[in-house]
Amino acid sequence: MNTDYIQSASVQAAIHQANQLLSANDCRGALELCLSAADAYELPPGALCLKIARCYQRLGDTDAMVRWALSAVDAGEEFTVWLACANLLKNVPAGSLKARRTARLAVLSSYTTVQFVPLLQLAALRQGVALEIHESPFGQYQQEVLNPSSATYAFKPDFLLFAVDEREANLPNHCAQPFEAVEKETARWKSLWQGAASNSTATIIQHNFALSPEDALGHLGSRLAGSRYRMLQELNRRLAEEAGENVLLLDCDRIAGTFGKERWFDPRYWLLSRQAVALDALPLLARHTAALLAARLGLSRKCLVLDLDNTLWGGTVGEDGVSGLQIGDGPKGEAYLAFQEYIRALKSKGIILAVCSKNDEAVAKEPFEKHPRMLLRLDDFAVFVANWRPKLENLISISRTLNLGLDSFVFLDDNPAERRAMRQALPAVETPALPDDPALYVRALDRTLLFETAAFTEEDSRRAEQYAARAKADEARAAAGSLAEFYSSLKMQAIIEPISREQLLRVVQLLGKTNQFNLTTRRHSFGTVNEFLKDPSCVHFTARLRDCFTDHGLVALLIAFVQGETLSIDSWLMSCRVIGRTLEFEMLRYLCEQGRERGCRSIRGLYIPTEKNGLVRDLFSDLGFRLIEEKNGTTTWERSLDDESLRQRSFIQRVASFDSVPEEMNDGKLARPA
Amino acid sequence: MANLHDQLEGVFQTIFNNDQLQLRDDMSPPDIPGWDSVAHINLMFGIEQAFGIRFTGDELARLETIGELKRLLASRMR
Numbered sequence: 048m049n050t051d052y053i054q055s056a057s058v059q060a061a062i063h064q065a066n067q068l069l070s071a072n073d074c075r076g077a078l079e080l081c082l083s084a085a086d087a088y089e090l091p092p093g094a095l096c097l098k099i100a101r102c103y104q105r106l107g108d109t110d111a112m113v114r115w116a117l118s119a120v121d122a123g124e125e126f127t128v129w130l131a132c133a134n135l136l137k138n139v140p141a142g143s144l145k146a147r148r149t150a151r152l153a154v155l156s157s158y159t160t161v162q163f164v165p166l167l168q169l170a171a172l173r174q175g176v177a178l179e180i181h182e183s184p185f186g187q188y189q190q191e192v193l194n195p196s197s198a199t200y201a202f203k204p205d206f207l208l209f210a211v212d213e214r215e216a217n218l219p220n221h222c223a224q225p226f227e228a229v230e231k232e233t234a235r236w237k238s239l240w241q242g243a244a245s246n247s248t249a250t251i252i253q254h255n256f257a258l259s260p261e262d263a264l265g266h267l268g269s270r271l272a273g274s275r276y277r278m279l280q281e282l283n284r285r286l287a288e289e290a291g292e293n294v295l296l297l298d299c300d301r302i303a304g305t306f307g308k309e310r311w312f313d314p315r316y317w318l319l320s321r322q323a324v325a326l327d328a329l330p331l332l333a334r335h336t337a338a339l340l341a342a343r344l345g346l347s348r349k350c351l352v353l354d355l356d357n358t359l360w361g362g363t364v365g366e367d368g369v370s371g372l373q374i375g376d377g378p379k380g381e382a383y384l385a386f387q388e389y390i391r392a393l394k395s396k397g398i399i400l401a402v403c404s405k406n407d408e409a410v411a412k413e414p415f416e417k418h419p420r421m422l423l424r425l426d427d428f429a430v431f432v433a434n435w436r437p438k439l440e441n442l443i444s445i446s447r448t449l450n451l452g453l454d455s456f457v458f459l460d461d462n463p464a465e466r467r468a469m470r471q472a473l474p475a476v477e478t479p480a481l482p483d484d485p486a487l488y489v490r491a492l493d494r495t496l497l498f499e500t501a502a503f504t505e506e507d508s509r510r511a512e513q514y515a516a517r518a519k520a521d522e523a524r525a526a527a528g529s530l531a532e533f534y535s536s537l538k539m540q541a542i543i544e545p546i547s548r549e550q551l552l553r554v555v556q557l558l559g560k561t562n563q564f565n566l567t568t569r570r571h572s573f574g575t576v577n578e579f580l581k582d583p584s585c586v587h588f589t590a591r592l593r594d595c596f597t598d599h600g601l602v603a604l605l606i607a608f609v610q611g612e613t614l615s616i617d618s619w620l621m622s623c624r625v626i627g628r629t630l631e632f633e634m635l636r637y638l639c640e641q642g643r644e645r646g647c648r649s650i651r652g653l654y655i656p657t658e659k660n661g662l663v664r665d666l667f668s669d670l671g672f673r674l675i676e677e678k679n680g681t682t683t684w685e686r687s688l689d690d691e692s693l694r695q696r697s698f699i700q701r702v703a704s705f706d707s708v709p710e711e712m713n714d715g716k717l718a719r720p721a
Numbered sequence: 722m723a724n725l726h727d728q729l730e731g732v733f734q735t736i737f738n739n740d741q742l743q744l745r746d747d748m749s750p751p752d753i754p755g756w757d758s759v760a761h762i763n764l765m766f767g768i769e770q771a772f773g774i775r776f777t778g779d780e781l782a783r784l785e786t787i788g789e790l791k792r793l794l795a796s797r798m799r
Contacts, residue, residue, distance in 0.1 A: 062731070063727065063731075066731075066734070066740060069740045069741075070740070070741060094735075097735070101740060125770075126763075126766065126767075126770070127732070127735055127736065127763070127766070127767040127770060127771075128735070130736075130763060131735050131736070131738060134738050135738075161759050162759070162762075162763065315775075315776075315777075315778045315781060316762065316766070316781075318778055319762065319778065319781050319782055320758070320759075320762050322762070326762075326763070326766045327766070327770065
């Protein structure tokens, strides 16, 4: 039985009292009562969040209602509460949801998804995505995919979800030719994915097959290649192999195992209403599906900010001294070590690490330098802040140093008071709760799904290093004297070339998540960009930048279309870690060359303002474009191609490859200008 | 359980999104707006969770009146 559902007597009493006040139409009174009951909790129980959301609904405060409905998601995974919260959101106009992204999702399923769909919307909104969903009748997925004029395609989805269960795998109970049977079934799914790709530009989300806990063959099932159990395992493995860049695979078998398979599979509800996944497992499935989707949209968190004392090690370094800390030995020490191990694994998948600690800096660094069992080292952190100022101030300064928005951060601290202060002051920062016992830290952080990533590119594996290099280059800027001297000293080189197939994944990733240097913020999908590449009128290129500190990788791209004698810029963006390096001048120079080659006489650019791209409001003006139209804040700019001169000088050498290593490369030191 | 009625009413209020909903023993599905087959599944599941019991397949499918449901719950919780 799920303990999430057992409510404390005090919460039950508060809700009961609130109901009586609500019956007497005293919404204010009911609200105040519930809020004061909620105050006793770091994460108030779901039922209480729901009641508070209801009170706000009756008081007509939509923003607060949405906020509390979403906090029920953090409270636990109670199906009934989630469903009620999802229903509260149903009538809220999309514009009032204040989501970071919107997306259209078509659901194709082999079982009843009428409950799953609203829960998915709730979970997605918690991740910052307002989802519009089209649901096909279950069991119709093949017809929907293969018919080019199906309702699914008419909906023009950005995502297409195959929510399927094990019964849907076309495999016999036992088979003499298991290899052929698995290949045939793999080919069937591949052809469905291809069918979807040829009729839409949607990204596919495929649930893999959760294996049932019952098997008449018992343990023999895992030894016989021809058993259904083995073939299903093989099918899951083959699907993962075959899933191309356009397919996101959700490992349902793993989630079902985590949840407990005897609870995940409830035959009573399958028989009664074709629920292949038990209702109480749906919130978890929705959370995972939403996390994958949000990751594809570029909403994953990029940086983990860590407290030190009792978060990375046991004890307080300022009082206990380095030798008095618990790290490495004993149950507690091993728990902290395991947590450091997990954090190091996050770093190697591209998560940037930072420290934010209330300590004297020298004291805070001591364990990293002197404790023999410390796993994390000082150079694992891009930024290290230890002082006595409020943590929220430090977090803001870390965000400035790394040039990342607050919504890229996760803050982890063992102290509930610090967490509460952070949540109140900076709600854009995710501040998950940590349990009292460090043995459970890894699980608590893993469960948040905040660092789910949809793909793993070369840039991801090197990001931490690149951000550390950025922080170093900033220090160098202060030391280098004039800006021109600074730029020259960086010995920058760029490779500018048309988008290739190999770069597509990174290109879509950048389109999805770049906010600041992004002129139009058009979130083109994988399929759309793929179409662009085939379009002869499309001029497209990426830029890769290297300096004497690091290879920044693929960091900028531009997509434009030839329209008569005008080359019109559709998208132009640059990763924030290389802003201010004059790369934009080099990109414009390249664009002009391309335009002239194609017989264009002018370049046209568009600036569509968002909350975050104020940085590039004047970019076109700075680059010598002339304003030709302004409409609702959106500005259109033009620059003649007859005019050969580009005023600005870029300090970047354009090269065909990075094979030749410049002198100062990799020595980590900046060459001072003579 | 002294307050079986209140607890059951709470589940109904959550499922039907209606804080004002009050249960009477003679009520049956047509008396409560929104009580369709989907709501029925959600309701029975919500009751199972709230009371920590499991219905049989037959019990899940069939429900005549609130009074009958309460008698069933009471017999399960003895």
